[in-house]
Amino acid sequence: MVDNQEKAGGTFGLAVAQVGGIQPSESKAEVVERLTGLLRDAAARGADFVVFPELTLTTFFPRYWVDDNSGMDANYETSMPNDDVAPLFAAGRDLGVGFYLGYAELTPAGRRYNSSVTVDKEGAITGKYRKVHLPGHDDNRATLRSQHLEKKYFEVGDLGFGVFPTDGLNIGMALCNDRRWPEVYRALSLQGADLVVLGYNTPMEVPGWQEEPHAKMATHLLSLQAGAYQNSVWVAAAAKCGYEDGVYMIGGSAIVAPSGEIVAKAMTDGDEVVVAQVDLDMARPFRESVFDFAAHRRPEHYAILVERTGRGEPIPLPAGALD
């Protein structure tokens, strides 16, 4: 873990590069050219680290049904980096800027994951994450305008939640739906995360998920803010958003401080870079008081969080407790 005591008083430039809709017709070379432009924009505005979205290199293909998953192979990366993304890695190295990038991964063994990597300012991959909380379904619901087939196209990640020292930052990774699960931020903060980064593709309409449009944005931001505050970490979240093949996804890319306050937020639903000067020391008063985990957490009372998966019956009080 990086010793941030040495960085006391210092700040760094944190950017979120929101990406507008990517149509099925766009090539990865075209997409990477867009991403490289956003990286240059962020660097020019003082960014030392840039957060890109989930499944950044293609349209959100889990909205489409195919009988055989191999019909989607062109959307997966079989190595990282590779020739398609080389210009992005080169630009980061030239500019001295690290980044987080989400993409679909197909392993040599034929396993499919919704993955992300952290890359340092030298262009070296410092960490990898495979998405754990896959939303949606794996059956064909052909009557829907847009399906949400992440459970068909990806396996549950097998690497757990990890924190990766990168250019002096302890960075924890998550992806999309993970941001709504408090267990994720907790697992990362317990590993010393200073910053949690994540990308997302959040369609306005998800089957069975009844939220008004304003609530869709509110619960997205609520989840980021609660994760940041309750874990004394910075959070940076990047959307792929706007229309993709006629389906709308929300924007709202944001940087949130350990106070739970939003300090930067995208205001469009297209390509947009937001940057904040981030002071890691802002987390310190929270970690040393209300959220001094070592002083206040009580894991002996949390067993049910790992012993149960779904909702169940109440655990009765010991006999006589109400006497």
Added chain:
Amino acid sequence: MVDNQEKAGGTFGLAVAQVGGIQPSESKAEVVERLTGLLRDAAARGADFVVFPELTLTTFFPRYWVDDNSGMDANYETSMPNDDVAPLFAAGRDLGVGFYLGYAELTPAGRRYNSSVTVDKEGAITGKYRKVHLPGHDDNRATLRSQHLEKKYFEVGDLGFGVFPTDGLNIGMALCNDRRWPEVYRALSLQGADLVVLGYNTPMEVPGWQEEPHAKMATHLLSLQAGAYQNSVWVAAAAKCGYEDGVYMIGGSAIVAPSGEIVAKAMTDGDEVVVAQVDLDMARPFRESVFDFAAHRRPEHYAILVERTGRGEPIPLPAGALD
């Protein structure tokens, strides 16, 4: 657990009875008279269940140092109900209204807890909770205007987090600082809670806890909203607030829906009742989609939540994971 399928389409009246400052000079009889008036007010406005604050019967005595804790014995209840609170229990029974009440508990064995009970509309105690997340310190910091000595005056609760069927509701209990810890709502929703109730005393200034006044209110509401949304439960929180013996505590008592939206909120820092008509079925679309715990939670990746208490080192990836 109550089968709420039978209540489909029905609503009930949920009230929060916020209580203004209680001075050290006030007798418990006077306080209970105030509480009984608030209960009558709530009942007249359609309430079936009323949430009172934490340590409702006395001033927030953990702000004072005494060398021997027994010097504070008059602030503790040695039985519940007892003669002092009998008028409140009688009023609830007469009006057919249940309630939640926080108080300091001194057991026959001499143990001290920050406790709460649920009481049904017949006046019977249906559940009990002893606060787990005790904030503050146990040493004398005499130079402070107000100390926060919960770790001195109370032991960590020994009953865990419980859900108690009460008048057709599955009610989970928490107290004050518990509301900032996502583990609490999760432990309750995994036991089938429909509603989480809690009382709080939140001084504007806590030693070492650096928040601006606006942030103090924002993080309070953020914690309630995230807990409600991420667990598909209703949350009702009651403040003891305003000035007590020269020390100011925030109001902001609120009722939050499973959508994360605040549906009722106190606007004063004194005695005030807010009521909402609550539809338990509003939780259903969330529980059946994004927060279908059985379908989406992954406890195999949450072990660190119970294996670690404080922040520690990152867990390395398996060898070769970055190749």
